[in-house]
Amino acid sequence: MTTTETGRSLDSRPSAHGADRWTRDFVPIVLVGLGLALVPLQFQASGSMMTVVTSGMLFAAYGIGFNIIFGSTGQLFLCTGALAGIGGFGSAILSERLDVPLILSIMIAGALAAIVGGLLSWIAVSRSLDTIFTGIVTLAFSLSYESFILGKGDLTGGENGLRVEQGRDTILDRQVAPYYVFLALVLLYLVMYRVIQRSHLGWAFRALRDDEVAAELAGVDVTRYRVYAGIIGSGMLGIAGAVFAHNRGFIGPTTYAFGNVDVRVLVMLAFGGIGSLLGPILGAVVFTTLDELLDGQAQLREVFYGVVTVALFLAFRRGMIPSLGDWWNRLRSSRRGRT
Amino acid sequence: MNLTDLTAVVLDGFVLGLQFGILGVGLTLVYGLGGIVNLAHGQMAVLAAIIIARLIDGGTQTALALLIGVTAVGILGLVLDLTLMQPVYREPGEGRVLLGLLLMLGVGFIIDGILEWRYPIEALTLRVSGSPIRILDVPMRRGSIIASAAIIGIGAALALFFRYTTFGRATRSVIQDEQGARLCGVNPALVRTVVFALSGVLAGVVAVTRAMTTPVDSTAGVSLTVFALIVAVVGGLGSVSGAFLAGILLGIVNTVSAFYIGSYVSTIILLVVAAITIVVRPSGLLGVKS
Amino acid sequence: MSGHLLEIEGLCAGYLGQDVVHNASLFVGQGEAVAVIGSNGAGKTTMFRAICGMLEATAGTVRFDGEDITNQKAHKVSRAGVVYVPAERHLFPQMSVRENLVLGAYPKRPSGSQLDMIFRLFPRLEERLSQHAGLMSGGEQQMLAVGRALMSSPRVLLLDEPTTGLSPLLANEAYDALAELRSDGLTILVAEQQVPLALGLVDRGYVLDHGRIDLTGTADELRDDPGVRRAYLGV
Numbered sequence: 001m002t003t004t005e006t007g008r009s010l011d012s013r014p015s016a017h018g019a020d021r022w023t024r025d026f027v028p029i030v031l032v033g034l035g036l037a038l039v040p041l042q043f044q045a046s047g048s049m050m051t052v053v054t055s056g057m058l059f060a061a062y063g064i065g066f067n068i069i070f071g072s073t074g075q076l077f078l079c080t081g082a083l084a085g086i087g088g089f090g091s092a093i094l095s096e097r098l099d100v101p102l103i104l105s106i107m108i109a110g111a112l113a114a115i116v117g118g119l120l121s122w123i124a125v126s127r128s129l130d131t132i133f134t135g136i137v138t139l140a141f142s143l144s145y146e147s148f149i150l151g152k153g154d155l156t157g158g159e160n161g162l163r164v165e166q167g168r169d170t171i172l173d174r175q176v177a178p179y180y181v182f183l184a185l186v187l188l189y190l191v192m193y194r195v196i197q198r199s200h201l202g203w204a205f206r207a208l209r210d211d212e213v214a215a216e217l218a219g220v221d222v223t224r225y226r227v228y229a230g231i232i233g234s235g236m237l238g239i240a241g242a243v244f245a246h247n248r249g250f251i252g253p254t255t256y257a258f259g260n261v262d263v264r265v266l267v268m269l270a271f272g273g274i275g276s277l278l279g280p281i282l283g284a285v286v287f288t289t290l291d292e293l294l295d296g297q298a299q300l301r302e303v304f305y306g307v308v309t310v311a312l313f314l315a316f317r318r319g320m321i322p323s324l325g326d327w328w329n330r331l332r333s334s335r336r337g338r339t
Numbered sequence: 340m341n342l343t344d345l346t347a348v349v350l351d352g353f354v355l356g357l358q359f360g361i362l363g364v365g366l367t368l369v370y371g372l373g374g375i376v377n378l379a380h381g382q383m384a385v386l387a388a389i390i391i392a393r394l395i396d397g398g399t400q401t402a403l404a405l406l407i408g409v410t411a412v413g414i415l416g417l418v419l420d421l422t423l424m425q426p427v428y429r430e431p432g433e434g435r436v437l438l439g440l441l442l443m444l445g446v447g448f449i450i451d452g453i454l455e456w457r458y459p460i461e462a463l464t465l466r467v468s469g470s471p472i473r474i475l476d477v478p479m480r481r482g483s484i485i486a487s488a489a490i491i492g493i494g495a496a497l498a499l500f501f502r503y504t505t506f507g508r509a510t511r512s513v514i515q516d517e518q519g520a521r522l523c524g525v526n527p528a529l530v531r532t533v534v535f536a537l538s539g540v541l542a543g544v545v546a547v548t549r550a551m552t553t554p555v556d557s558t559a560g561v562s563l564t565v566f567a568l569i570v571a572v573v574g575g576l577g578s579v580s581g582a583f584l585a586g587i588l589l590g591i592v593n594t595v596s597a598f599y600i601g602s603y604v605s606t607i608i609l610l611v612v613a614a615i616t617i618v619v620r621p622s623g624l625l626g627v628k629s
Numbered sequence: 630m631s632g633h634l635l636e637i638e639g640l641c642a643g644y645l646g647q648d649v650v651h652n653a654s655l656f657v658g659q660g661e662a663v664a665v666i667g668s669n670g671a672g673k674t675t676m677f678r679a680i681c682g683m684l685e686a687t688a689g690t691v692r693f694d695g696e697d698i699t700n701q702k703a704h705k706v707s708r709a710g711v712v713y714v715p716a717e718r719h720l721f722p723q724m725s726v727r728e729n730l731v732l733g734a735y736p737k738r739p740s741g742s743q744l745d746m747i748f749r750l751f752p753r754l755e756e757r758l759s760q761h762a763g764l765m766s767g768g769e770q771q772m773l774a775v776g777r778a779l780m781s782s783p784r785v786l787l788l789d790e791p792t793t794g795l796s797p798l799l800a801n802e803a804y805d806a807l808a809e810l811r812s813d814g815l816t817i818l819v820a821e822q823q824v825p826l827a828l829g830l831v832d833r834g835y836v837l838d839h840g841r842i843d844l845t846g847t848a849d850e851l852r853d854d855p856g857v858r859r860a861y862l863g864v
Contacts, residue, residue, distance in 0.1 A: 136617060
């Protein structure tokens with residue numbers, strides 16, 4: 001038995017402590033999963049409401065992918081939509097034009113997004129671009145993607161968009177089932193997020209976030225771990241985008257546009273708490289509800305979005321989940337103080 | 340390849356580039372001073388355009404309308420700095436950049452939403468009558484020439500202001516080393532407030548000069564902001580001359596590739612050129628901070 | 630009031646809620662040169678930053694010319710005549726020597742006689758007038774930092790480790806210049822870990838250790854103190 005194996009077996013020893021940690025790590029995910037699984041009970045009768053909540057889950061999935069890249073390693077990727085679009089358009093073109101089976105097309109397109117994201121990440125890290133500069137380069141990439149989708153009409157359908165038929169008559173074509181597909185995806189992503197957090201990779205991510213120089217001194221290969229985060233998060237975005245393409249049956253230039261995806265994901269995540277496990281979920285739930293309440297007044301909705309964004313960031317600098325966590329800890333410690 | 344065509348295309352690119360430049364300047368100054376990425380810059384320009392258009396529709400004299408519109412966004416800049424931006428300036432480190440960015444994003448939503456809600460089809464067009472003028476044997480529209488001349492004039496005035504006036508020098512000192520500036524007796528808060536207001540005025544100038552060549556409608560905000568951002572970063576955040584240089588470079592790249600290759604590829608080429616510049620020179624063409 | 634030009638009483642300051650300087654008191658009389666000596670990390674910089682408003686003091690008072698300037702904004706302290714030259718200098722790297730000097734006089738216009746005085750003290754600066762500050766050598770940068778501070782005709786000059794990054798030769802030159810300023814009647818408070826240099830310049834000194842002033846005396850008394858000799862003079 002080698003030393004590392006010893007270490008690992010010590011770690012996974014079924015002690016009270018280990019079980020406790022396991023509970024703390026995964027029970028929130030299970031609870032959130034159960035809670036979200038009940039949502040369709042309320043809305044299953046209405047096709048339009050199911051579309052709304054399903055898209056809420058889609059955005060939760062986007063949020064987790066973005067959170068792995070930005071929340072864990074501080075790379076501001078302003079191309080969430082573009083990466084999802086690579087997944088969506090990639091998978092649609094593969095399955096429609098080249099008759100690649102649906103699941104395989106989703107996997108290939110997801111891998112494509114992962115490669116592109118990894119490449120962007122590699123460029124940003126190897127040129128040591130800071131937050132804003134990474135943001136601008138990826139924003140330029142986003143806009144290039146949009147120009148490409150519009151310009152290369154023979155492949156992408158241009159302004160008219162692309163019909164995606166392969167998902168027809170699968171579970172992605174039902175009223176309620178797609179919600180559970182996305183929920184499953186979200187839960188899978190959450191588990192992955194947690195597992196990464198608790199692994200060597202997560203340790204490196206945290207070190208990176210806290211202090212890059214110290215992390216480097218401690219032997220963390222900064223480039224490698226940033227790029228890993230870029231690859232994993234982008235792959236998640238690509239797959240979510242691809243599944244959505246087959247669910248919706250139609251994708252166009254605005255489906256994954258910067259203004260429709262990135263801005264929302266950023267605001268949602270910042271609301272929920274950047275770098276927190278459940279931040280993306282809370283953000284998606286709250287903003288989906290908000291959208292629904294303001295339905296039919298698209299412009300007013302934008303104004304309201306703005307007001308909420310400004311008000312929230314003034315009040316909860318770090319997002320709701322961490323703020324609530326602080327509040328809870330304070331409450332607990334003050335109680336403990338009293339007894 | 341026809342030489343006159345090329346001249347015409349390059350001149351067009353120059354005109355467009357000047358507009359990119361003046362767009363980037365307002366954003367670059369505010370970032371250089373306080374680390375705030377004003378994601379509402381384009382929306383402020385559009386706000387000025389719509390105010391001016393409404394006033395002209397209502398019978399106000401054009402010159403007065405322009406003055407009111409530009410002043411109004413200047414005041415908006417002033418107010419934003421004195422209210423919303425204060426907690427941002429108090430925030431240390433990278434948190435400041437993110438908070439400033441998100442707050443201004445919210446402000447952008449609000450302006451955009453109100454404009455698209457109340458004035459969805461309003462647009463500002465400033466028609467400059469008269470026959471085209473030939474420059475280097477290329478007939479140029481009068482609107483383009485006046486707009487360009489105005490931008491060059493304002494750009495030169497800014498350059499002189501920052502170079503030779505006490506306050507201009509103080510502004511540059513804060514951009515280069517805020518602590519050093521404070522030690523010299525410069526009040527960074529005052530400089531930031533004045534420059535935020537100036538940046539609002541410049542957004543108004545963008546609206547006016549742009550409306551002389553193309554209509555500025557109520558939905559143009561986001562794309563103006565995005566271009567302002569790209570120009571500012573390529574030029575080097577905090578550098579006025581850098582913003583103009585980057586603007587002209589990108590403007591010419593854009594029209595030349597649009598003419599010889601085609602429109603959608605030209606946007607991609609423009610963006611790729613921008614991205615490559617940033618990647619090769621993260622401090623920008625004439626960056627202040629490394 | 631006892632009427633010293635600069636009086637610090639019970640000053641506490643630090644970072645992130647943790648005081649680095651504890652209950653420090655000192656004074657500098659008009660025309661006096663005073664040193665704060667102490668090793669790296671003793672709290673000299675923290676103390677100076679708190680005096681000049683770059684850092685919030687958590688307790689204590691700073692009085693200048695009879696007026697309470699505790700926790701005033703840095704630019705106000707500077708305009709009042711207490712000018713700080715930090716060890717990192719904080720010059721404007723992309724401005725010329727001339728512009729750096731002109732900013733030193735801000736918000737007033739630079740005075741010719743002050744410029745002449747600075748050029749007499751540091752002839753190098755006159756030779757390099759149009760060079761960018763960022764491109765100069767360490768010694769020249771230090772001259773410029775002091776020159777810039779002098780432009781506003783300060784009443785007290787606070788120097789934090791003016792010999793940082795200088796060779797022994799240049800360090801000596803720097804102190805020669807300070808001695809000249811002193812003999813012209815400028816009031817100086819200097820923080821230094823090169824103790825022999827500092828004690829050669831000043832009338833009196835304070836020893837700062839772990840954020841506390843634990844010894845004070847004239848330059849001669851400090852030079853003869855066994856503790857100081859052991860800790861700072863390597864005897």
